[in-house]
Amino acid sequence: MGTPVGQHCARRMWALSSCGVCCLGIAAFTCGVVMQVGAWTYNYSEKDYEWDEARAYCKTFFTDLVAIQNKEEIEYLNRTLPYHNKYYWIGIRKQKGTWTWVGTNKTLTKEATNWAAREPNNRGSNQDCVEIYIKRPSEAGKWNDEPCTKKKKALCYKASCQPLLCGLHGDCVEVIQSYKCECHPGFEGDNCENAVQCPILEPRGASMNCSHPFGDFRYNSTCTFRCPEGFERRGADELQCLDDRQWSAETPTCIAVTCPVLSAPEHGELNCSHLHGNFTFNSTCDFSCQPGFELTGPQSRECTAVGNWTGEIPRCKAISCPVLSAPEHGELNCSHLHGSFTFNSTCDFSCQPGFELVGSQSRECTATGNWTGDTSRCKAVTCPVLSAPEHGELNCSHLHGNFTFNSTCDFSCQPGFELTGPQSRECTAMGNWTGDTTQCKAISCSVLRAPEHGELNCSHLHGNFTFGSTCNLSCQPGFELLGPQSRECMPTRAWTGETSRCKAVTCPVLSAPKHGELNCSHLHGNFTFNSTCDFSCQPGFELTGPQSRECTAVGTWSKDTPRCKAVTCPVLSAPEHGELNCSHLHENFTFGSTCDFSCQPGFELLGSQSRECTATRTWTRESPQCKAISCSLLSAPEHGELSCFHLYENFTFGSVCDFSCQPGFELIGPQSRECTATGTWTGNTSQCQAVSCPVLDVPSHGHLSCSNLHGNFTFNSTCTFSCKEGFIRVGAEMLRCAATGNWTRHPPVCEEDSAFLKQVLVYTSTSALAAAGLVLSGTLIVLLVKQLSNRGTKTPAANGRFVARDSQPRWLQGPKDSGLIKRV
Numbered sequence: 001m002g003t004p005v006g007q008h009c010a011r012r013m014w015a016l017s018s019c020g021v022c023c024l025g026i027a028a029f030t031c032g033v034v035m036q037v038g039a040w041t042y043n044y045s046e047k048d049y050e051w052d053e054a055r056a057y058c059k060t061f062f063t064d065l066v067a068i069q070n071k072e073e074i075e076y077l078n079r080t081l082p083y084h085n086k087y088y089w090i091g092i093r094k095q096k097g098t099w100t101w102v103g104t105n106k107t108l109t110k111e112a113t114n115w116a117a118r119e120p121n122n123r124g125s126n127q128d129c130v131e132i133y134i135k136r137p138s139e140a141g142k143w144n145d146e147p148c149t150k151k152k153k154a155l156c157y158k159a160s161c162q163p164l165l166c167g168l169h170g171d172c173v174e175v176i177q178s179y180k181c182e183c184h185p186g187f188e189g190d191n192c193e194n195a196v197q198c199p200i201l202e203p204r205g206a207s208m209n210c211s212h213p214f215g216d217f218r219y220n221s222t223c224t225f226r227c228p229e230g231f232e233r234r235g236a237d238e239l240q241c242l243d244d245r246q247w248s249a250e251t252p253t254c255i256a257v258t259c260p261v262l263s264a265p266e267h268g269e270l271n272c273s274h275l276h277g278n279f280t281f282n283s284t285c286d287f288s289c290q291p292g293f294e295l296t297g298p299q300s301r302e303c304t305a306v307g308n309w310t311g312e313i314p315r316c317k318a319i320s321c322p323v324l325s326a327p328e329h330g331e332l333n334c335s336h337l338h339g340s341f342t343f344n345s346t347c348d349f350s351c352q353p354g355f356e357l358v359g360s361q362s363r364e365c366t367a368t369g370n371w372t373g374d375t376s377r378c379k380a381v382t383c384p385v386l387s388a389p390e391h392g393e394l395n396c397s398h399l400h401g402n403f404t405f406n407s408t409c410d411f412s413c414q415p416g417f418e419l420t421g422p423q424s425r426e427c428t429a430m431g432n433w434t435g436d437t438t439q440c441k442a443i444s445c446s447v448l449r450a451p452e453h454g455e456l457n458c459s460h461l462h463g464n465f466t467f468g469s470t471c472n473l474s475c476q477p478g479f480e481l482l483g484p485q486s487r488e489c490m491p492t493r494a495w496t497g498e499t500s501r502c503k504a505v506t507c508p509v510l511s512a513p514k515h516g517e518l519n520c521s522h523l524h525g526n527f528t529f530n531s532t533c534d535f536s537c538q539p540g541f542e543l544t545g546p547q548s549r550e551c552t553a554v555g556t557w558s559k560d561t562p563r564c565k566a567v568t569c570p571v572l573s574a575p576e577h578g579e580l581n582c583s584h585l586h587e588n589f590t591f592g593s594t595c596d597f598s599c600q601p602g603f604e605l606l607g608s609q610s611r612e613c614t615a616t617r618t619w620t621r622e623s624p625q626c627k628a629i630s631c632s633l634l635s636a637p638e639h640g641e642l643s644c645f646h647l648y649e650n651f652t653f654g655s656v657c658d659f660s661c662q663p664g665f666e667l668i669g670p671q672s673r674e675c676t677a678t679g680t681w682t683g684n685t686s687q688c689q690a691v692s693c694p695v696l697d698v699p700s701h702g703h704l705s706c707s708n709l710h711g712n713f714t715f716n717s718t719c720t721f722s723c724k725e726g727f728i729r730v731g732a733e734m735l736r737c738a739a740t741g742n743w744t745r746h747p748p749v750c751e752e753d754s755a756f757l758k759q760v761l762v763y764t765s766t767s768a769l770a771a772a773g774l775v776l777s778g779t780l781i782v783l784l785v786k787q788l789s790n791r792g793t794k795t796p797a798a799n800g801r802f803v804a805r806d807s808q809p810r811w812l813q814g815p816k817d818s819g820l821i822k823r824v
Contacts, residue, residue: 041062041157041158042066042077042080042081042155042156042157043058043061043062043155043156043157043158044081044088044153044154044155044156045057045153045154045156046153047153048086048151048152048153049089049151049152049153049154050148050149050150050151051089051093051129051148051149051150051152052148053154054089054152054153054154055089055091055102055154056625057154057156058091058154058156058157060625060627061156062156062157062158063103063156063157063158063159064091064102064103064156064157065089065090065091065102065103065154065155065156065157066090066091066155066156066157067090067091067101067103067104067157068090068112068114068132071114074114074132074141075141077132077134077141077155078134078135078140078141081134081135081155082134082135083134083135084134084152084153086150086151086152086153087131087132087133087134087136087144087152087153088131088132088134088152088153088154088155089129089130089131089152089153089154089155090130090131090132090143090155091103092108092129092130092143093128093129093130093148094128094129094145099113099120099130113143114141114142114143115142115143115144116133116139116142116143116144117139117142119142119143119144119145120144120145121145125147126147126148127145127146127147128145128147128148129145129146129147129148129150130143130144130145130146131143131144131146131152132155161173161179165179165181165191166181166182166183166191166192167181167191167192167193169183169184169186169187169192169193169195170182170183170184170187170191170192171184185243186219186220186241186242186243187219187243195214195215195218195219195220196218196219196241196243196244196245197215197217197218197245198217198218198219198221198241198242198245198246198247199217199246199247200216200217201217201223201239201247201251202251203225203251203252203253204251204253204254205227205228205231205253205254206225206226206227206233206252206253206254207225207226207227208223208224208225209223209224209225209226210222210223210224211223217241218241219241219242219243220240220241221240221241222238222239222240222241223238223239224237224238225237225238225239225252227254228254229305230256230257230281230305231254231255231256231257232254232255232256232257232258232307233252233253233254234252234253234254234255235249235250235251235252235253236248236249236250236252237252239251239252256276256277256280256281257280257281257303257305257306257307258277258279258280258307259279259280259281259283259303259304259307259308259309260279260307260309261278261279262279262285262301262309264287265287265289265295265313265314265315265316266315266316267289267290267292267293267316267318267338268287268288268289268290268293268295268314268315268316269287269288269289269290270285270286270287271285271286271288272284272285272286273285279303280303281303281304281305281307282302282303283302283303284300284301284302284303285300285301285302285309286299286300287299287300287301287314289316290316292318292319292343292367293316293317293318293319293338294316294317294319295314295315295316295317296314296315296316296317297311297312297313297314297315298310298311298312298314299314301314317338317339317342318337318338318339318342318343318344319342319343319367319369320339320341320342320343320365320369321341321342321343321345321365321366321369321370321371322341322369322371323340323341324341324347324363324371326349327349327351327359327376327377327378328377328378329351329352329354329355329378329380330349330350330351330352330355330357330376330377330378331349331350331351331352332347332348332349333347333348333350334346334347334348341365342365343365343366343367343369344364344365345364345365346362346363346364346365347362347363347364347371348361348362349361349362349363349376351378352378352429353429354380354381354405354406354427354428354429355378355379355380355381355405355429356378356379356381357376357377357378358376358377358378358379359373359374359375359376359377360372360373360374360375360376361376363376380399380400380401380404380405380406381404381405381427381429381430381431382401382403382404382405382427382431383403383404383405383407383427383428383431383432383433384403384433385402385403386403386409386425386433388411389411389413389421389437389438389439389440390439390440391413391414391417391440392411392412392413392414392417392419392438392439392440393411393412394409394410394411395409395410395412396408396409396410403427404427405427405428405429405431406426406427407426407427408424408425408426408427409424409425409426409433410423410424411423411424411425411438413440414440416442416443417440417441417442417443418440418441418442418443418444418493419438419439419440419441420438420439420440420441421435421436421437421438421439422434422435422436422438423438425438442462442463442466442467443466443467443491443493444463444465444466444467444489444493445465445466445467445469445489445490445493445494445495446465446493446495447464447465448465448471448487448495450473451473451475451481451500451501451502452501452502453475453476453478453479453502453504453524454473454474454475454476454479454481454500454501454502455473455474455475455476456471456472456473457471457472457474458470458471458472459471465489466489467489467490467491468488468489469488469489470486470487470488470489471486471487471488471495472485472486473485473486473487473500475502476502477553478504478505478529478553479502479503479504479505479529480502480503480505481500481501481502482500482501482502482503483497483498483499483500483501484496484497484498484500485500487500503524503525503528504523504524504525504528504529504530505528505529505551505553505554505555506525506527506528506529506551506555507527507528507529507531507551507552507555507556507557508527508557509526509527510527510533510549510557512535513535513537513543513561513562513563513564514563514564515537515538515540515541515564515566515586516535516536516537516538516541516543516562516563516564517535517536517537517538518533518534518535519533519534519535519536520532520533520534527551528551529551529552529553529555530550530551531550531551532548532549532550532551533548533549533550534547534548535547535548535549535562537564538564539615540566540567540591540592540614540615541564541565541566541567541591542564542565542566542567543562543563543564543565544562544563544564544565545559545560545561545562545563546558546559546560546562547562549562565586565587565590566585566586566587566590566591566592567590567591567613567615567616567617568587568589568590568613568617569589569590569591569593569613569614569617569618569619570589570619571588571589572589572595572611572619572623574597575597575599575605575623575624575625575626576625576626577599577600577602577603577626577628577648578597578598578599578600578603578605578624578625578626579597579598579599579600580595580596580597581595581596581597581598582594582595582596583595589613590613591613591614591615592612592613593612593613594610594611594612594613595610595611595612595619596609596610597609597610597611597624599626600626601677602628602629602653602654602676602677603626603627603628603629603653604626604627604629605624605625605626606624606625606626606627607621607622607623607624607625608620608621608622608624609624611623627649627652628647628648628649628652628653628654629652629653629675629677629678629679630649630651630652630653630675630679631651631652631653631655631675631676631679631680631681632651632681633650633651634651634657634673634681636659637659637661637667637685637686637687637688638687638688639661639662639664639665639688639690640659640660640661640662640665640667640686640687640688641659641660641661641662642657642658642659643657643658643660644656644657644658645657651675652675653675653676653677653679654674654675655674655675656672656673656674656675657672657673657674658671658672659671659672659673659686661688662688663739664690664691664710664715664716664738664739665688665689665690665691665715666688666689666690666691667686667687667688667689668686668687668688668689669683669684669685669686669687670682670683670684670686671686673686690709690710690711690714690715690716691714691715691737691739691740691741692711692713692714692715692737692741693713693714693715693717693737693738693741693742693743694713694742694743695712695713696713696719696735696743696747697747699721699723699747699748699749699750700749700750701723701724701726701727701750702721702722702723702724702727702729702748702749702750703721703722703723703724704719704720704721705719705720705722706718706719706720707719713737714737715737715738715739715741716736716737717736717737718734718735718736718737719734719735719736720733720734721733721734721735721747721748723750724750726752726753727750727751727752727753728750728751728753729748729749729750730748730749730750730751731745731746731747731748731749732744732745732746732747732748733748735747
């Protein structure tokens with residue numbers, strides 16, 4: 001991942017027109033380029049990345065891959081960005097087959113597309129990510145879809161919209177060289193500060209109670225309404241001021257309570273009186289019936305205050321006749337105009353099959369409550385009389401009379417004969433006997449047939465399939481015989497042995513693979529010859545092995561056993577500085593696997609905490625990252641320097657900062673501080689304090705004047721010496737406190753000038769002295785000083801240096817705590 005501009009540009013940076021260009025010249029880092037445009041910045045990496053890496057770069061150091069707003073923005077990017085032969089990634093990617101702006105997760109609309117000619121080409125080569133042609137010789141600024149694994153520059157943007165910039169009721173939207181506030185529904189104004197106004201409500205006949213969160217009768221104001229007793233509200237009980245400046249419904253009104261409209265009962269009449277309107281409170285209605293009907297229920301009903309009528313609903317009921325029932329072995333079918341077995345009801349009679357009607361076929365209920373016609377009954381139908389067959393016997397049972405409906409007659413034969421024809425005959429409802437005429441015939445066995453997929457070969461002594469007939473059975477190739485190979489017709493009308501059949505060769509029973517399904521078709525029986533079984537897998541699994549198997553003639557299955565293997569998702573790895581803990585239901589990183597992410601101490605998780613492998617071979621949610629925990633920014637102490645080493649990002653966990661002071665200053669506090677996993681720095685704040693020199697004393701018979709920049713007698717303090725009248729200064733006029741904590745020279749002393757005068761009187765006369773006073777120069781003073789200094793006796797010190805004896809003048813001695821001064 002490249003290092004962002006903001007991390008390193010503070011060290012070395014210069015400007016190119018409207019672009020800020022940072023270049024460190026360090027191979028371990030990747031430089032970025034920033035262009036400031038109005039309300040936000042565009043950024044691009046010097047290094048080339050795959051699309052996912054490019055987005056991670058943008059989200060780590062800026063906001064996201066650039067989201068193209070309009071053609072003006074495209075023209076600006078094409079004009080400003082440098083040409084790169086691999087071009088630049090932008091924030092569009094195909095998700096579930098749909099081109100989507102990844103920053104907002106919104107679908108790319110047809111109107112917003114800017115594809116190059118013949119793009120996107122959808123060649124089925126995973127061209128799911130989008131690049132923008134910057135300064136391309138043709139179609140500059142257009143888009144092209146590319147495989148996401150190709151490497152291009154990351155084109156990022158960093159948003160400048162701040163929280164609450166558009167208040168609590170608006171969203172800040174970036175536009176070229178500015179931003180705008182898009183107000184939430186119901187709000188308006190430059191900063192979305194005003195709620196829209198709805199018309200003031202003035203209900204008639206209803207009491208109103210309102211709440212106004214954003215002002216009287218403005219957006220989201222709600223008003224509830226109540227009506228007095230005896231009246232009911234028409235309209236909504238609550239109105240809300242909507243974002244279109246209209247109320248959610250019409251203003252309600254109060255009207256008198258209404259009961260359901262009453263109508264005259266069928267075959268009756270209704271007579272009502274109304275006090276407050278038709279069918280309203282206190283209305284009274286009287287009921288009566290037409291001739292031939294009688295009233296059931298209350299004769300009068302009243303509308304109550306709750307909108308209900310007193311009493312039950314009355315009705316006019318038709319006069320009833322005695323209830324009729326169906327005759328024995330017959331049926332009754334009635335039609336009732338006004339109720340069961342009432343006036344004008346009509347009943348038709350019929351008999352069950354095998355019976356015939358005696359009496360009236362239809363009867364009607366009259367106005368007097370009586371039925372027309374006579375009582376009806378059903379009589380059994382008669383069949384012809386039967387007799388026993390030759391060489392046989394007859395045995396009959398009669399339910400309704402000799403040889404009538406439902407009479408049954410059984411036939412039997414003498415020994416040595418068998419019955420041909422029905423063994424039993426029954427008298428039907430049509431007056432006929434079931435079956436044909438019965439005869440007694442020589443004993444026969446049932447006709448044998450070759451078994452399915454087999455063959456039959458018979459010999460007959462007394463007729464086809466009669467006593468003594470012998471049949472041999474065999475099977476076609478691929479089938480095996482179950483039962484005797486030969487059968488004989490016995491006097492008992494049965495064949496020897498059990499029925500033989502040819503059974504298809506059986507294969508081992510197949511079962512569905514784990515997590516799969518089995519669908520078989522069987523021609524000759526379950527899992528037998530020519531059975532075919534198709535295999536499929538449940539969602540999230542894929543079939544390995546043959547999709548279909550067939551049972552062969554030798555009783556084995558074709559091909560190998562298939563199985564269902566869980567589909568595989570891409571292998572996940574722990575984020576840098578994080579850990580990955582996965583549970584796998586089936587196999588590693590397959591369908592149903594879940595992985596939890598966590599970060600090492602000193603890092604915090606950005607993104608989802610858990611991901612799951614789906615049936616579509618993809619993981620839920622995006623990959624998380626572990627970002628180093630940040631400490632507060634450190635700055636160099638006054639008169640000092642700060643040198644930091646950052647393991648991860650500027651001033652984050654693991655960053656170590658060393659403090660040092662400029663010459664003449666010494667460090668107070670820790671020399672090094674480290675950013676801990678808790679986001680705090682070790683140690684206290686460090687400071688640089690000026691180095692102190694030894695305190696200077698005012699010379700005897702002299703004056704001392706000092707200038708202190710950083711404190712008395714500290715680094716860069718300067719002190720000037722002067723002597724009182726009658727004394728001369730021997731030594732430097734000015735001393736400065738050096739960075740080493742020492743004065744640049746030894747302090748001077750003030751000596752009486754009598755020695756100089758005496759020396760002049762010895763060698764010159766008074767006139768010569770006067771002349772010498774006129775020409776006295778700095779050279780004579782130097783000679784005098786030298787003569788006076790030679791008066792001392794030189795004694796070698798223990799360490800080889802020459803030191804002055806007590807006879808040496810005081811002004812060549814150093815301060816009391818400075819020791820002996822080396823003679824020049």
